[in-house]
Amino acid sequence: MLAASLALASCNTSPKVAPAIPQDKDIESKVEEILKDMTLEEKVGQMTQITATAIANGLDITPAGDSIIRTYKIGSVLNTPGDIAQDPAGYDRFITELNRISMEEMGIPTLYGLDHIHGTTYVLGGTLFPQEINIAASFNRDHAYNMGKVTAYESRAANVPWTFSPTMDLGRNPEWPRMWESFGEDAYVNSQMAVAEVHGMQGDDPNHVGPYNIAACAKHFMGYGVPVTGQDRTPASIAASELREKHFEPFKEAMQAGALTIMVNSASNNGMPFHCNTELLTQWVKEDLNWDGMIVTDWADINNLYTRERVASSKKEAVKLAINAGIDMAMVPYECQFAIDLKELVEEGEVPMSRVDDAVRRILRLKFRLGLFDQPDTVLEDYPEFGGEAHAKLAYEAALESEVLLKNNGILPFRKDLRILVTGPNAHSMRTLNGGWSYTWQGHGASIPAFTDKYNTIYEALDAKFDNVTYVPGVEYDLMSPNWKFDENTGIKDAVAAARKADVIVACIGENTYCETPGNDEDLNLSANQKELVKSLAATGRPIVLILNEGRPRIIRELEPLATAVVDIMLPGNYGADALATLLAGEANFSAKLPFTYPKYTNKFAVYDYKPSENQGTMSGVYNYNAVMDVQWPFGHGLSYTTFTYSNMAVSHKEFGAEDVLKVTVDVTNSGDMAGKESVLLFSSDIYASSTPDVRRLRAFDKIELAPGETKTVELEVTAKDLAFVNYYGKWTLEEGEFALSIGDQNQMVRCVETIVWDEPNID
Numbered sequence: 001m002l003a004a005s006l007a008l009a010s011c012n013t014s015p016k017v018a019p020a021i022p023q024d025k026d027i028e029s030k031v032e033e034i035l036k037d038m039t040l041e042e043k044v045g046q047m048t049q050i051t052a053t054a055i056a057n058g059l060d061i062t063p064a065g066d067s068i069i070r071t072y073k074i075g076s077v078l079n080t081p082g083d084i085a086q087d088p089a090g091y092d093r094f095i096t097e098l099n100r101i102s103m104e105e106m107g108i109p110t111l112y113g114l115d116h117i118h119g120t121t122y123v124l125g126g127t128l129f130p131q132e133i134n135i136a137a138s139f140n141r142d143h144a145y146n147m148g149k150v151t152a153y154e155s156r157a158a159n160v161p162w163t164f165s166p167t168m169d170l171g172r173n174p175e176w177p178r179m180w181e182s183f184g185e186d187a188y189v190n191s192q193m194a195v196a197e198v199h200g201m202q203g204d205d206p207n208h209v210g211p212y213n214i215a216a217c218a219k220h221f222m223g224y225g226v227p228v229t230g231q232d233r234t235p236a237s238i239a240a241s242e243l244r245e246k247h248f249e250p251f252k253e254a255m256q257a258g259a260l261t262i263m264v265n266s267a268s269n270n271g272m273p274f275h276c277n278t279e280l281l282t283q284w285v286k287e288d289l290n291w292d293g294m295i296v297t298d299w300a301d302i303n304n305l306y307t308r309e310r311v312a313s314s315k316k317e318a319v320k321l322a323i324n325a326g327i328d329m330a331m332v333p334y335e336c337q338f339a340i341d342l343k344e345l346v347e348e349g350e351v352p353m354s355r356v357d358d359a360v361r362r363i364l365r366l367k368f369r370l371g372l373f374d375q376p377d378t379v380l381e382d383y384p385e386f387g388g389e390a391h392a393k394l395a396y397e398a399a400l401e402s403e404v405l406l407k408n409n410g411i412l413p414f415r416k417d418l419r420i421l422v423t424g425p426n427a428h429s430m431r432t433l434n435g436g437w438s439y440t441w442q443g444h445g446a447s448i449p450a451f452t453d454k455y456n457t458i459y460e461a462l463d464a465k466f467d468n469v470t471y472v473p474g475v476e477y478d479l480m481s482p483n484w485k486f487d488e489n490t491g492i493k494d495a496v497a498a499a500r501k502a503d504v505i506v507a508c509i510g511e512n513t514y515c516e517t518p519g520n521d522e523d524l525n526l527s528a529n530q531k532e533l534v535k536s537l538a539a540t541g542r543p544i545v546l547i548l549n550e551g552r553p554r555i556i557r558e559l560e561p562l563a564t565a566v567v568d569i570m571l572p573g574n575y576g577a578d579a580l581a582t583l584l585a586g587e588a589n590f591s592a593k594l595p596f597t598y599p600k601y602t603n604k605f606a607v608y609d610y611k612p613s614e615n616q617g618t619m620s621g622v623y624n625y626n627a628v629m630d631v632q633w634p635f636g637h638g639l640s641y642t643t644f645t646y647s648n649m650a651v652s653h654k655e656f657g658a659e660d661v662l663k664v665t666v667d668v669t670n671s672g673d674m675a676g677k678e679s680v681l682l683f684s685s686d687i688y689a690s691s692t693p694d695v696r697r698l699r700a701f702d703k704i705e706l707a708p709g710e711t712k713t714v715e716l717e718v719t720a721k722d723l724a725f726v727n728y729y730g731k732w733t734l735e736e737g738e739f740a741l742s743i744g745d746q747n748q749m750v751r752c753v754e755t756i757v758w759d760e761p762n763i764d
Helices: 025-035 040-046 063-072 088-106 132-138 141-157 187-202 240-256 278-288 315-325 337-347 353-369 389-400 430-434 458-465 492-499 528-538 576-584
Strands: 048-051 076-078 111-114 217-221 261-264 294-296 404-408 419-423 468-471 475-477 487-489 504-510 544-549 565-568 631-633 644-651 661-670 676-686 697-706 711-719 732-734 737-743 746-752 756-758
Touching: 025 353, 040 048, 040 337, 040 353, 063 088, 111 353, 132 141, 132 187, 132 389, 141 187, 141 389, 187 240, 187 697, 217 240, 217 278, 240 261, 240 278, 278 315, 294 353, 315 337, 315 353, 337 353, 389 576, 419 458, 419 492, 458 468, 458 504, 458 576, 475 528, 487 528, 492 528, 504 528, 528 544, 565 576, 644 737, 644 746, 661 676, 661 697, 661 737, 661 746, 676 711, 697 711, 711 737
Parallel strands: 048 076, 076 111, 217 261, 261 294, 419 468, 419 504, 504 544, 544 565
Antiparallel strands: 404 565, 475 487, 644 661, 661 711, 676 697, 676 737, 732 756, 737 746
């Protein structure tokens, strides 16, 4: 089988670079002291991770669960007990008992992990932030940092030291049901936001993660967001050059910033499952980056090498492939055959003890770095800011800067006395504001009143903000149903009748919540009911403001011309409706920009860094064809209640070499009459290259705030190596020739004066 053809993972080669995370000699000594006395059973047990429901009934560890932990020497547990959010005291009691059993049996604490994707999403009373796609739309690194910091603090308040976040898969196919978990389509934005969130989660010293910090997990390594079919956990077909240049970059940056763990993509690329890809897991990560963190699988993905991917003829062979490729911990998650199989494979010589020892070192090192040996448990009383006003304010501010004004023909901001009709299936729903990974996996937990009653839906927030607000849904979801696709006409005629009495219609449309494979969909068009609602409302002649509340862009080509204004709030979290009401009232200004390209057609998806040949006018002659890039809104689009003018762009080097740093300055003026924030985006275009260049690439950004009439000079930096690309043969290449740099409507031409080719740039 395939095992015979795969190279065995080894971490004994000389690293090319300094350690991504410089090691602490005291920790390394302690790791070796424990490792030398461990039995093989204890070692494979540390590499085994099971889900909480496999060992517990709710928050109570069962006798059978106790036996499983002791028999298989389990090293890690994940997921929320009962598959629904629990309060901090419950987690504390549950994890404390896990640690008691583990310390008693092995003298090694348990490593517990939760999917805290956008704040403390599985702890009752915790702070839920906007989803990552919203954080990206803010183009403000501070919000990613704050989300990481609050997530860490509140996770530790619940005795949880590890979370499976940030998600760093490039959202480049809007069919993919996890697009909203990503920071959008661009590699640079993903890198910047991920690094900020990692620092927020882990603090500044990854060797000594404090009691208010946790371990981050960069996922899903890599290329998960671009399956060929758009369906979750299905194969990708990514060219080697694009894999290295775009998909690897955010992970590399996160690991070099100290990310202590990574999780692997469940699917395959060009026929090779990522969970048995020695080149990527061992060579690129452990050797080339000299990274000493820990690699964990996704859910049951070693077994899936046998059951789904069919590259192994048995579960046991699947274990051999994955561990030899570089996997350190297996999320099994329900049964412990993995531990049995791995022990046998070591005894049979199929998996070297050196590979197991390397994995266990990484796991023990992580537990020491988290301080779990010294203080395995925390208590809520030591975290007085848990779920408090300071954290709520940060989540609200993130929502305020993440909602994108896409169109405004003068209807916004609203006057206080307008008669407003609020309608649509997303108008009165906390579930749709939060999205998946919110109290429950598919997000329906946000519809449970005990969880979210204290927060406002869009209707409630507008009703509190304006004098005369009426709510008639017209179309509704069953908010507790797992069938997220279904909506029902519950009174479109009633909504139309109410619209005739209103001055303006706020139509809240989009998606119900979903997560992972259940979120697969065959059609990105809005439902027939929602289309009928908007068209019927438009027939009244009243102005419509469309509020798009969705995790991925739904096609609205037919509806956009009917709207006077369009706002995409995406998934802004528990405070998203309050933020929207503030923005619609003009009490704050819109400042977000799209972190993805919004498509106009279901069969015509695009990304902003497309190839020039994708956007060509009519070619005359025998073919006479036309290939024009036609999208609803481009990457980086976002309006404001004020206007910004760019001028005086300058570049420090008109000609540059490989070691130069280009300093780019531009003056930005608030030329309107309202204070506002502006994201200043610097793009580059390689005019000609030996590999067809992208039409443009984002290279730097900053966000500034300006009063009316105020001007600020913004300075952004681009290194020469940032302008390199990976060529057809997998080599990084910086070529002699011209580049265009642009910010807003300003452009400057610069020239590279040398050509260099090398294996891996930008590793410092």
